[in-house]
Amino acid sequence: MPPEPLCTEEDISALVHAFYARVRRDDLLGPVFDTHIDDWDRHLVKLTDFWSSILLRTGRFTGAPMPRHAALPGLNAAMFQHWLALFHQTAAEQPNQAMARQATEAADRIAQSLWMGYQFSHTPDTLPRGLCHG
Ligand code: HEM
Numbered sequence: 001m002p003p004e005p006l007c008t009e010e011d012i013s014a015l016v017h018a019f020y021a022r023v024r025r026d027d028l029l030g031p032v033f034d035t036h037i038d039d040w041d042r043h044l045v046k047l048t049d050f051w052s053s054i055l056l057r058t059g060r061f062t063g064a065p066m067p068r069h070a071a072l073p074g075l076n077a078a079m080f081q082h083w084l085a086l087f088h089q090t091a092a093e094q095p096n097q098a099m100a101r102q103a104t105e106a107a108d109r110i111a112q113s114l115w116m117g118y119q120f121s122h123t124p125d126t127l128p129r130g131l132c133h134g
Pocket residue numbers: 029032033036037046047050062063064065068069072075076079080081083106107110111114
């Protein structure tokens with residue numbers, strides 16, 4: 001028997017929609033997304049594909065997160081930290097906690113790497129710093 005999948009596409013879609021609904025209401029991050037996203041339906045499909053590629057290995061995501069984030073002006077460690085805090089809160093509320101655990105582990109790793117890449121691209125002469133845990 002093949003192993004039981006970690007989650008369904010519906011579980012992923014629920015996580016993504018709940019997370020971005022929270023982000024859009026957020027005082028710190030909401031304005032960044034408002035400025036740069038003009039088609040939310042398309043963004044949510046893209047981010048569902050991204051998480052489906054990570055959690056179910058569907059290979060549906062074909063974007064380029066590193067250059068996309070490097071191109072956003074004015075991001076800082078506090079914003080990445082806060083993005084992660086909102087992601088953790090949203091994941092904790094999902095009924096599928098096995099999926100939530102894997103998603104938060106991946107989000108932690110990817111946020112670190114996007115923030116390192118961001119610093120390399122914006123302040124190449126300064127040693128990049130990691131995000132704090134907790
Ligand atoms: C301060 C934190 C963050 C902010 C403000 C932010 C904001 C944004 C914005 C505005 C876009 C759209 C860019 C565009 O289409 O030109 C975007 C795309 C995206 N973000 Fe983030 N983001 C953050 C962190 C993260 C993290 C930690 C992840 C993953 C764990 C992530 C995953 C993605 C993905 C997959 C895309 C689509 C990239 C593509 O089109 O190739 N973001 N983000």
